[in-house]
Amino acid sequence: MKVIIACKLIDEITPEDCDYIGVDKGALFLARQGIHMVCAIGDFDSVEQEDLKLIHQFSREVVCLNPIKDDTDAQAAIEKADSLGYQQMEILGATGGRIDHELINLRLTMQYPGRVILKDDRNLIMAYPAGTHHVKAGDYPYFSFFTQSEDVLTLHGFAYPLERRRITCYDLYTVSNQLIGETGTFINEKNPVLLIRSRDEKKDS
Amino acid sequence: MKVIIACKLIDEITPEDCDYIGVDKGALFLARQGIHMVCAIGDFDSVEQEDLKLIHQFSREVVCLNPIKDDTDAQAAIEKADSLGYQQMEILGATGGRIDHELINLRLTMQYPGRVILKDDRNLIMAYPAGTHHVKAGDYPYFSFFTQSEDVLTLHGFAYPLERRRITCYDLYTVSNQLIGETGTFINEKNPVLLIRSRDEKKDS
CATH class of the missing domain: 2.60.120.320 (Thiamin pyrophosphokinase, thiamin-binding domain)
Known part of the structure; x- marks a missing residue:
C-alpha cells in the first residue's frame, strides 16, 4: 500500500487513490484541499491555532514533535509511515528549499531502497x-x-x-x-x- | 581576486566590484544587465543567435563547449576561473533546479575547499x-x-x-x-x- 507524504514545500497536488500523511505545513495544505490523512506530523510552530483545528478535522491522528529539532520532520514522517506498514512512500514538497534539508532527505531515501520516492516538478528520486x-x-x-x-x-x-x-x-x-x-x-x-x-x-x- | 560565476538559474544580481564569468544562460543574463565578463562559457544550445551576439559584446572571451555533455558547464567554468588565477569563486544560479546538477555542484565545491562558494537566497555553501x-x-x-x-x-x-x-x-x-x-x-x-x-x-x- 502506498502513502503520499506531503511536506512543507508542497504547492500543488493531484489527488490519488492512496493514503496520505501531512508534515507540518504540508498537513495544512492537504486539509485545505479537503484531503483526509492517516496522520499529521510536525512541530506545527509555524501553523496558526485555527489552522491546527482544521488539520485535526482532516487527520485520524496528529503527532506533535518537539520544535527544537524541526529538521527531522520528514524523518519522523517516514518512520511513522514505516511503522504503519506502508511499503511505498512518495514524498512531495521536500525539495527545492534549504539544501541541508534536501541532503538529509536524500540520505533518508538511501536508507529505504525501493520504498521511498522523492518527487517534484524536475526530479524523481529513488534508491x-x-x-x-x-x-x-x-x-x-x-x-x-x-x-x-x-x-x-x-x-x-x-x-x-x-x-x-x-x-x-x-x-x-x-x-x-x-x-x-x-x-x-x-x-x-x-x-x-x-x-x-x-x-x-x-x-x- | 574574486570572480562571480553566474549560472543558468540566476534571476537577480547586485553588481559588485569584482570580475564575472557567465555560464550559458547566465552569460546572457549578465550581458542583459550590462555587466562585462572576463569569459562566457557554455554550450549555448538554448540561446538564440542574436543573444549570442550580445554575449560576445559583453565578454572578453567566449568558450563554446560540446553540447553533448552540458551538465559540466559549471565544472568547466570553475576550471576556467582556476586557470585564470582567481582564488575566490562565488557561484550564483547553480542551485534549485535539477538535483543531479545540484549534487555535482556540491561535489565540485568539495574539490575546492575554501575557494568556491555556492550561494542563493536560502543557502550559503562552502567546503x-x-x-x-x-x-x-x-x-x-x-x-x-x-x-x-x-x-x-x-x-x-x-x-x-x-x-x-x-x-x-x-x-x-x-x-x-x-x-x-x-x-x-x-x-x-x-x-x-x-x-x-x-x-x-x-x-x-
Missing part, C-alpha cells in the same frame, strides 16, 4: 538496493547515479554505457545519462545507489 | 579543509555539516556542541545547528567538510 534493475523511458529523461560508498556500476541501453566501472562519492561523470531506446538496465553490485531521474524546465517557464 | 575554523553569526543562521568520507568533528559555541564525534556520510544529525553567541569554532580533523549555512524562507514569501 535501488544492490542488484540488477530495469528502467523504462518516461517523463524524466535524464538518469544520474550517485553512491555514498564505493560501488561497481554497469549501464546497458544508455547513451553513455558503463561496464563494471568503479564509482565513488567523488565522481562527477555519472550524471545526465539517457536511454537509447525504451528500456535500459543497470547493475549496482555492492550497495544501494541513488537514481535521480530529472528533466529540464519547460520551455514556457 | 573547509581539515583544520580549526572560526565562524560568525550572519544572515544564514543555520549551520549544517556534511562529509563525504568519515571524519571527526568538534563544534564549540553551537547550540548542539560536539566533542570529537565521528561522522559519516550516513548521519542525519549534523544539521540545523545554530551559534549560541556571535562566534563559534569547528574542527574537522581529516578531510574537507561541507558547511551549508541556510535560512528559512521569509515570512512574506
